[in-house]
Amino acid sequence: MSSASLNAPLPRLSKNGGPLYLQIAERLQRNIASGRYAVGSLLPTEHELSDHFGVSRQTVRQAILHLRQMRLISARKGIGTRVEARDAGATFSHSVRSLSELAQYAEETVLHVRDVKPVVLRGELAATLGRPAGETWLRLSGPRMLPGEDAPFCWTTTYLDRRLAGNVSTRRSYTHPIWRQIEQEADIRVREVRQSIAAKVLGRTDAARLQRPAGSAALEISRCYVIDGGVVTQLSISLHPADRFRYESVLKRDCASI
Template identity: 40%
Template sequence: METRYAYVARLLTEAIADGRYPVGSLLPNEHDLADQFAVSRSTVRAAMRELQNSGLISRRKSAGTRVEAATASPASGFSQNLESIEAVQQFGAETERHVQGVADIVADADLAAALDCQPGRRWLRVSFLRRIPDTPEAPPICWTDVYLDADYAEPLRERIASHSGIFGTLLEAVSGRRIVEIRQSIRAVGVPAACACALQAEPGSHALAIRRQYFLSPHGMAEVSLSIHPAERYSYQSVLKRHAGDPSDPADMPRA
């Protein structure tokens, strides 16, 4: 029997494939889609996740849901297009965090190098798995260790269990300051043996390691996240555009 969200996802996939929603266009908002299909908004959100995981759409806060492809990608997992701090926050809103442990940590030389901080700095570490909602049979998207500035450890510790978004928004709430910059680096690694079992992956198998450093205003790194994404469970997308008036643009080059 087809579930409601699968039904909505199938009809939207068909509408995209036959051109009713061309590549580059925006889908109706959740409220309008819920009315159109006579379902709840939570059902629409589940259907949107299916389309996003298939590479058909991208979702950005305050920018809507954009059609990115006419046919689904064969790859499975979570696809993300990051262009802003808000897009990183949206990732936290669209996935589930399953906390595995919380600990007070003092950075030794190896950890300091991984975080790009001074040895001896104190952190509150939160370790967790991220999963796509409503897919209990699917393996986790990633294992993440988040390191939060120890100056905010106590108020953060009290609110970790009840907070569903990314920790950056929680850090803003307890510090009274805004995140003004996120620096991200991505590299290829093997799945570490320490988290391979939890990730349901073979130790040493292909993975992406993503480090994000969060900077609060006016300056100062107050959070670092280190994530391990096994192969084919996550893809990172970006769009590169030429600046207007670029002299290398053929449209701007003199003609004979």
């Protein structure tokens, strides 16, 4: 079976069927979906594809970029272009608004630090942070308030690497996220955030802090802030009363939004 029979020369030009690179991307996508290009195998080289489709290599590269953005394929210098998934539908890899509130709500609310004290890492906390037990970190906790409201928006507990804390520990309230301040002061850059959301029933202590009845529901959001090398610099745990907070996000398919 010749490759021409599978990727027949394009019968349409840009004027008819949209941009060439999209037509080529769709053709490749169909051959991946059909199994003609198996997951794990390499696509034909860019040179072969440009010969085969009768277009420039740049146009083939644009088609490949499109499929890479959909996480259907990946490319590595000196190796080739590898098929990563048969079906873009299974991935849903791109999120648009997921953590926008990570920075957003921090600017509408004020975090009041009620308590600061050093803690020695051990057990689960040390494991979560990926740090040796015995290391001393700093723990800040307090309510986050919305302007003009009486009951807290959430109760936040933050663990900080003491060496990076700088003068964070001296402040009593924050309108900007703590991790942003540490980024600037310590000249580091958070590369990713590992987030975990769980449901809780409020015990007496947390219920009092949030001014809600004990036994009512709350959403607990834990976030590990990770810099280059996989090092965790901060862990924040926020407890939100269920009647004041939902975690909302929009997940888009493909990378069509760019």
